[in-house]
Amino acid sequence: MSQLVKFGGRELNLGQPHVMGIINITPDSFSDGGRFYTSNLQLDRVVDEAAKMVAAGATFLDVGGESTRPGAASVTEQEELERVIPVIETLASRFPAIVSVDTSRANVMVAAAKAGATLINDVRALTEPGALAAAASVGLPVCLMHMQGNPQTMQAAPTYSDVVVDVQHFLRDRMQACIDAGIGSDSILLDPGFGFGKSLEHNLALFRALPEFSAIAPVLVGVSRKTMVGAICDKPVDGRLAGSLGLALLAAQSGAAILRVHDVAETCDLLKVLRAVTPSL
Numbered sequence: 001m002s003q004l005v006k007f008g009g010r011e012l013n014l015g016q017p018h019v020m021g022i023i024n025i026t027p028d029s030f031s032d033g034g035r036f037y038t039s040n041l042q043l044d045r046v047v048d049e050a051a052k053m054v055a056a057g058a059t060f061l062d063v064g065g066e067s068t069r070p071g072a073a074s075v076t077e078q079e080e081l082e083r084v085i086p087v088i089e090t091l092a093s094r095f096p097a098i099v100s101v102d103t104s105r106a107n108v109m110v111a112a113a114k115a116g117a118t119l120i121n122d123v124r125a126l127t128e129p130g131a132l133a134a135a136a137s138v139g140l141p142v143c144l145m146h147m148q149g150n151p152q153t154m155q156a157a158p159t160y161s162d163v164v165v166d167v168q169h170f171l172r173d174r175m176q177a178c179i180d181a182g183i184g185s186d187s188i189l190l191d192p193g194f195g196f197g198k199s200l201e202h203n204l205a206l207f208r209a210l211p212e213f214s215a216i217a218p219v220l221v222g223v224s225r226k227t228m229v230g231a232i233c234d235k236p237v238d239g240r241l242a243g244s245l246g247l248a249l250l251a252a253q254s255g256a257a258i259l260r261v262h263d264v265a266e267t268c269d270l271l272k273v274l275r276a277v278t279p280s281l
């Protein structure tokens with residue numbers, strides 16, 4: 001199936017799976033005074049990593065300043081801007097990839113769009129103050145993710161009456177809010193939010209339902225190195241590559257449009273193998 005989505009000047013068919021490389025901007029010990037200015041050293045490191053991902057075949061680069069990571073200490077808006085904006089500017093100007101910003105903050109969305117980001121990836125599905133209007137005003141596609149609770153507490157006791165029904169209901173609701181705010185229905189991507197307030201059984205039920213989610217809108221799947229892989233394979237985070245690749249293959253076969261991963265080269269090889277066997281993907 002062909003599903004054309006416009007990211008800035010670039011039109012992409014999300015009826016086939018693409019790889020999104022994760023670009024993590026962490027506090028930099030080289031930066032002065034313990035603040036979060038992106039130092040030249042860190043910028044070099046990030047550009048090197050991004051260059052490798054693009055050469056390996058990443059279509060997207062997802063830049064996050066860690067404010068939305070589960071369990072992570074919250075960063076101020078100023079800190080988040082200082083971390084992500086210089087990186088987005090550099091990556092968007094140097095590489096042909098689509099740069100996305102992983103943020104929940106309205107002001108960061110607007111600044112990121114000015115810096116060249118052409119996709120907004122929000123783990124809070126545009127529920128923060130002003131986020132919906134900001135996303136609509138920049139006119140970029142959005143990825144709406146489901147999360148139960150907040151990153152600090154969400155894994156304590158996740159409960160659902162029916163996890164697939166509940167998550168789909170939430171995402172349809174947020175989709176409608178986007179459409180009401182003026183975002184085109186063909187510019188909305190969905191994400192069940194693996195690991196965000198979900199037990200292993202919840203994650204597996206959502207994973208099995210990926211074909212259903214993909215029938216609603218293009219779906220982004222983020223399972224790379226996550227706890228669910230660790231729980232299934234009984235492996236620490238640095239031993240989760242094979243398990244992550246297994247889930248990536250299953251996700252692509254279940255209709256996923258974007259695979260958000262750390263290991264871009266390996267995931268691109270996996271997609272090449274899949275396409276050789278299944279040319280429609």
Ligand code: 7PM
Pocket residue numbers: 022068069070102121122123143145191193194220221222223224226260
């Ligand atoms: C610790 C635990 C650090 C989890 C980072 C994470 C997703 C995302 C993240 C996702 C979308 C990670 C996560 N996960 N955005 N941002 N979907 N759309 O593993 O699954 O990168 S942060």
